[in-house]
Amino acid sequence: MTTHQTVDTVVVGAGHAGLAVSRLLTDAGRDHVVLDRGRIAERWRTERWDxxxxxxxxxxxxxxxxxxxxxxxxxxxxxxxxxxYLERYAASFDAPIHAGTNVRRVAPARGGVGYDVRTDTGTWRTRHVVVATGPHGPNRVPVPLADLRAAELVPSSRYRNPGQLADGGVLVVGASASGVQIADELARAGREVTLAVGRHTRVPRRYRGLDLFWWLESTGRLGRTIDDVTEPLRARHEPSLQLVGRAERSDASDLDLSTLSQRGVRLVGRLQGLDGDRVALDDGLRARTVEADRALCRLLGSLDEYAARTGLARELLAPTRPRPVDPAPAPGWLDLRAERIGTIVLAAGHRPDHSWLALPVTGPDGAIRQYRGVTSAPGIYVVGQRFQHRRDSSFIDGARHDARDVVTHLVTGALPAAAVASEEPAA
Structure with a gap:
């Protein structure tokens, strides 16, 4: 490409969210390009375990x-x-993807209207930019671990399989989806595993014979919007669900702290600090497991009420309640050398990184401030943030709703369907 090119819209990111926006822009006849540092679905190719x-x-x-x-x-x-699947989707409408194009900076255009999108291959002048890089940035580190010498730090984005890790035990930090899945895989492989447990959301894989997501969609939970919650900031930082998808349907069982304990995984509190070769842990393990169990029972009770109200109860399996998690007393410290823990896998989530946006659109936590994908900077949009507008915004399925909002506003200047809120929720 030449030094400068002009296009109506630049979409940054060729994952599912960026492709959803590209399809709708194509349908609307809008000139655009999709830029990505790698290939289609690059994170799914290079930052996921086997x-x-x-x-x-x-x-x-x-x-x-x-x-x-x-x-x-x-x-x-x-x-x-x-x-x-995503490659086939992109090919179905000939998505204008420029792979291997790393966006370095987005800033107001010099001496003109719009924005300059500077990449390592040149600069695009554009009226609109849609950020579709997702909520993922660097792995979140609960406490400073730069001086750690007794164990190797492995972010979940670099974990591939048990054989990759050094000999010895493994401390997995974080008990949401990634943490429990990695701990489970390591335990099944015969490794000694300790799991540092923070705030988490316990749910069943299936309930009364139906997958959890059937229930969440049927009851309207996935479509709940940020306007419906009293604490938007807390909602946007909810832990991911303790779930696993299995290749075999018969193996689609629950994966939670109870099943991990039965496999020999030791549960401890959240990381608090580091002192030489010792890791400090808090004493909140039991309180957090009790909180998660209570929330689970409230969820299942509401699902039972829905089944009874709609007449489905007669066709479903009988209601059940899982056994509460009953963790053993946890230590306040872990001596990594004494316990022969050779690896710490960081699975405590990610922190957003939009440092390449030279625009006043990010909040103190690094997330882009927006309402239904529209930011305070004219022509700057975002798709794919956690609970961007609907609860399912962080799932692949939810991108279609956020993409529709963004493209509708980009084309018409107005949001579709629901009334536009008069004030942007705090993010």
Whole structure:
């Protein structure tokens, strides 16, 4: 490409969210390009462990103008299968993707209207920019671990399989989706595993014979919007669900702290600090497991009420309640050398990184401040943030709703359907 090119819209990111926006822009006849530092679905190619499958069933990979087929809509796609799926989606409308293009900076255009998108291959002048890089940035580190010498630090984005890790025990930090799945895989491989547990959300894989996401969609929970919650900031920082997708339907069982304990995983509190070779832990393990169990029971009770109200109860399995998690007393310190822990896997989430946006659109936590994808900077949009507008915004299936909002506003200057809020919620 030449030093400068002009285009109506630049979409940054060729994952599912960026492709959803691209499809809708194509349908609207808008000139645009999709820039990505790597290939389509690059994170799914290079930042996922080998055995990972989607947490959501295949029927929940709907994108604009593209609905999942296949013989097993209740199954769970592997990372490789999802990559192929998104490649086919992009090819179906000839998405204008510029792979291997790293966006360095987005800033107001010099001496003109719009923005300059500077990349390592040149600069694009554009009226609109849609940020579709997702909520993921560097791994979140709960405490300063730069001086750690007794164990190797492995971010979850670099974890691939148990054989990759150094000999000895493993401390997994974080008990949401990634943490419990990695701890489970390591325990199944015969490794000694300790899991540092922070705030978490316990849910069943299936309830009364139906997948959890059938319940969440049918009861309207996935469509709940940020306008409906009293604490938007807390909602946007909810832990991911303790779930796993399995290749075999019969193995689609619950994965929570109770099942991990039965496999020999030791549960301890959240990381608090580092003193030489010793890691300090808090004493909140039991309180957090009690809180998660109570929230689970409230959820299941509401699902039972829905089944009774709609007449489904007669067709479903009988209600059940899982056994509460009952962790053993946890230590206040872990001596990594004495316990022969050779690896710490960081799975405590990610912190947003939008340092390349030279625009006043990010909040103190690094997330982009927006309402239904529209920011305070004219022509700057975002798709794919956690609970961007709907609770399902962080799932592949939810991108179609956020993409519709963004493209509708980009084309018409107004948001679709629901009334526009008079004030942007705090993010």
């Amino acid at each position: 055995s990972l499958r989607l947490l959501t069933p295949t029927w929940m990979t709907r994108l604009p103008g593209w609905y999942p087929g296949g013989r097993d809509p209740e199954g769970f796609l592997s990372a490789a299968e999802l990559t192929t």
